[in-house]
Amino acid sequence: MNFEELASAWKANDQTLESTIKVNRLLVKNLAFRKIKSSLYEIKWTSFFELAVNVLFYFFLVNFIRDHLTQYEFLIPAILLLVLTIVEVGAEIFKLYQVLTLDAQESVLKVKEKLTLLKRLEIIDTYSLYIIIPVFSGPFFLILAKGLLGIDLYQFDLTWMIQYVGGSFVVAAILVFILKRFPNEKLKAAMEFINTLEDDEASR
Amino acid sequence: MTAAQEIEFTNYLEKHKKLIYKVARVYCHDAEDLKDLIQDIIVQLWKAFPSYNDKYAFSTWTYRIALNVSISQLRKSTSKSKRLEEYLEQVEYLNIDEQHEDENLANLFKFIGLLKPIDKAVILLHLDGISNKEVAEITGFTVSNISTKKQRIIEELKGHFETLKN
Numbered sequence: 564m565n566f567e568e569l570a571s572a573w574k575a576n577d578q579t580l581e582s583t584i585k586v587n588r589l590l591v592k593n594l595a596f597r598k599i600k601s602s603l604y605e606i607k608w609t610s611f612f613e614l615a616v617n618v619l620f621y622f623f624l625v626n627f628i629r630d631h632l633t634q635y636e637f638l639i640p641a642i643l644l645l646v647l648t649i650v651e652v653g654a655e656i657f658k659l660y661q662v663l664t665l666d667a668q669e670s671v672l673k674v675k676e677k678l679t680l681l682k683r684l685e686i687i688d689t690y691s692l693y694i695i696i697p698v699f700s701g702p703f704f705l706i707l708a709k710g711l712l713g714i715d716l717y718q719f720d721l722t723w724m725i726q727y728v729g730g731s732f733v734v735a736a737i738l739v740f741i742l743k744r745f746p747n748e749k750l751k752a753a754m755e756f757i758n759t760l761e762d763d764e765a766s767r
Numbered sequence: 768m769t770a771a772q773e774i775e776f777t778n779y780l781e782k783h784k785k786l787i788y789k790v791a792r793v794y795c796h797d798a799e800d801l802k803d804l805i806q807d808i809i810v811q812l813w814k815a816f817p818s819y820n821d822k823y824a825f826s827t828w829t830y831r832i833a834l835n836v837s838i839s840q841l842r843k844s845t846s847k848s849k850r851l852e853e854y855l856e857q858v859e860y861l862n863i864d865e866q867h868e869d870e871n872l873a874n875l876f877k878f879i880g881l882l883k884p885i886d887k888a889v890i891l892l893h894l895d896g897i898s899n900k901e902v903a904e905i906t907g908f909t910v911s912n913i914s915t916k917k918q919r920i921i922e923e924l925k926g927h928f929e930t931l932k933n
Binding site for chain 2: 566568570572573585588668674760
C-alpha cells in the first residue's frame with residue numbers, strides 16, 4: 564500500500580468519524596459551572612512563596628549592608644548573598660512570566676520553545692540548589708546570626724567554618740556529579756520531555 | 768462566556784469534533800489517556816473561545832490549541848490513584864462510539880505514533896489536506912521547511928510500511 568492509498572484511508576475514516584462522534588451538548592453547556600483545571604504548564608504556587616521570601620530577604624540584606632558598610636567581614640558575605648538573592652528573584656520572575664504568558668493560541672513551535680525553556684529552568688533550578696545550599700550556608704548563618712540575634716560568629720573559633728565552607732564545595736561537586744549520573748524522577752521527566760521535543764531547529 | 772457564546776461554542780465544537788479527535792488520537796494510544804486529552808483540549812478551547820483571534824481561520828486556531836495541549840501533555844505523569852479519581856468523576860464532552868479502524872489505518876496511527884511530536888503535527892495536517900502555508904501558520908515553521916519535513920516524514924512512514932510488508 565503506497566502513501567497515497569493511506570491518505571485515502573485517512574479521508575474515508577474522516578467520514579466515519581462524523582457519525583461516530585457526538586458532542587455532549589448539555590455537558591458542554593455546563594462547562595461554565597465546572598471547576599476548570601487545565602493549563603499547558605502547571606504553576607507551582609511555591610514559586611510565589613519563594614519569590615516573597617526572597618524579596619523579604621533582599622530588604623533584610625540591604626538594611627544589613629547599610630548598617631555594616633565598614634565591617635568588611637560582614638559586608639562581603641552579605642554582598643555575596645545579595646547578589647545571589649537578586650539572581651534568584653530575577654530567575655523566579657522570569658520563570659513566572661514565561662508560565663503566565665504561555666498561550667495555547669500561539670504557534671506550536673513557539674509554545675514548544677517556551678515549554679522546553681521552562682523544563683530547562685526546572686533542571687537548572689534543581690542542580691543549582693545542590694550548589695547554593697552548601698556553598699552559601701556559611702555566609703547565610705553568619706549574616707543571620709549577626710542581623711537577627713546580634714551574635715558575632717567570628718568571636719568563636721572559625722576553623723570549623725573555614726573547613727565547612729571548603730568541604731561544601733567538594734560536597735556540592737559530588738552531589739552534582741551523582742545527580743548527573745543518577746537523576747531523580749523529576750529531573751528525569753524534565754530531561755525526557757526536552758529530548759522528546761528536540762527537533763531539527765537548524766532547519767527552521 | 769455569555770449564553771449566546773455558549774451556543775456558538777457548542778456549534779463550533781460540532782463542526783470541529785473530528786479535528787479534535789484526530790489530533791488527540793495521533794498523540795494518544797491508550798483509550799483512557801485519549802479521553803483525558805480530548806477533555807483537556809475542549810477545556811482549553813472553551814477558555815480561549817472568548818478571545819478568539821479572527822486573524823486566523825477557526826480551523827487554524829483549533830489546530831494550534833489542540834496540538835499545543837497534546838504536546839504539553841507529554842509532560843504529565845499523573846499517578847494511578849489520581850487518574851482513577853479523575854476517571855470516576857469524569858464527564859465526556861465528546862461521546863465516541865467504538866472505532867473500528869481497518870488494519871492499514873491502525874498501522875498508520877501506530878507509525879505516526881513513532882514520530883517526533885512536531886512531525887506528528889506536520890503529517891496529521893498534511894493528511895487532513897491542509898496547505899503548506901496554513902501548516903506553517905499553525906506550527907510556526909517556514910513554508911519551505913514544512914515541505915522538506917513533509918517529504919522526510921512520508922519517507923519515514925513508507926519505510927515502516929515496507930518493513931511491515933517484508
